[in-house]
Amino acid sequence: MRARIEGDLAEREDEILAEFDADVIVNCTGLGAAELTGESVYPLRGALVYAHNDGTRMPRINSAHCMAYDESVGGQNMVFIVPRGANLLVLGGLVEPGEWNTELTLDNYPPIRQMLSRYQDFLPVLRDARLATNPTVRVGLRPARTSGVRLDHQPGTRIVHNVGHGSSGVTLSWGCAKEVTRLVGVVGGQRIAGQRAGRCTDRPEARPAILSASAS
Ligand SMILES: Cc1cc2nc3c(=O)[nH]c(=O)nc-3n(C[C@H](O)[C@H](O)[C@H](O)COP(=O)(O)OP(=O)(O)OC[C@H]3O[C@@H](n4cnc5c(N)ncnc54)[C@H](O)[C@@H]3O)c2cc1C
Numbered sequence: 700m701r702a703r704i705e706g707d708l709a710e711r712e713d714e715i716l717a718e719f720d721a722d723v724i725v726n727c728t729g730l731g732a733a734e735l736t737g738e739s740v741y742p743l744r745g746a747l748v749y750a751h752n753d754g755t756r757m758p759r760i761n762s763a764h765c766m767a768y769d770e771s772v773g774g775q776n777m778v779f780i781v782p783r784g785a786n787l788l789v790l791g792g793l794v795e796p797g798e799w800n801t802e803l804t805l806d807n808y809p810p811i812r813q814m815l816s817r818y819q820d821f822l823p824v825l826r827d828a829r830l831a832t833n834p835t836v837r838v839g840l841r842p843a844r845t846s847g848v849r850l851d852h853q854p855g856t857r858i859v860h861n862v863g864h865g866s867s868g869v870t871l872s873w874g875c876a877k878e879v880t881r882l883v884g885v886v887g888g889q890r891i892a893g894q895r896a897g898r899c900t901d902r903p904e905a906r907p908a909i910l911s912a913s914a915s
Pocket of ligand 1: 702703704705727728729730731732735744745746747838839840841842861862863864865866867868869870871910911
């Protein structure tokens with residue numbers, strides 16, 4: 700089921716639970732949390748360039764080459780050169796706080812070309828790389844939060860928050876999912892216990908309404 704939730708999440712809690720026939724709301728809305736809960740989330744814009752890695756125009760690259768972003772150096776300095784699938788190479792790594800525009804290309808946004816030429820200095824075989832088409836560049840917004848990840852149960856509600864993973868959403872996803880599952884069990888269990896005390900229910904387990912539509 701897909702639906703965009705609008706308004707204040709806590710104020711609309713009962714309505715949303717009824718609409719989705721759920722016991723618990725799991726808020727995984729990334730940057731959307733600003734609107735739903737007033738969360739201090741902001742984008743860390745990034746861009747990826749795709750190149751062919753089939754060993755024809757340059758030697759096939761089989762290992763990842765990564766260097767973490769170094770704040771003390773200034774400017775864009777991270778390195779992220781990663782083989783993907785059978786024949787693709789991902790060159791990525793802009794980190795641009797507060798930037799929302801994702802309509803960037805190699806031609807209309809010089810920092811992407813600069814990133815590419817920085818990588819060509821780092822790994823000279825990339826000067827012969829044939830860039831992929833469709834897409835050549837993908838731009839994404841990492842959903843950061845000023846004070847880091849929020850993963851908690853909002854007291855007095857049946858809402859579990861899981862937002863603000865910034866640049867590490869994939870890395871953290873297993874642990875966060877496990878903790879969300881635990882909290883859903885606790886919050887949903889309380890609800891079900893309350894229902895059983897008050898009136899009959901045939902719900903054996905907590906059913907979450909998960910506010911999120913896709914994985915990146
Ligand atoms: C350029 C880039 C580089 C990255 N690099 C790394 C990396 O090196 N390591 C790593 O681990 N991860 C990396 N990631 C992954 C990144 O950390 C994850 O994309 C991010 O953490 C995913 O977070 P999320 O699921 O909370 O948010 P999102 O993927 O943004 O999902 C939020 C979902 O909520 C939905 N939503 C928002 N508002 C509402 C609403 N009002 N009602 C209903 N639904 C709503 C949205 O439609 C969306 O589907 C990178 C991502 C990008 C873009």
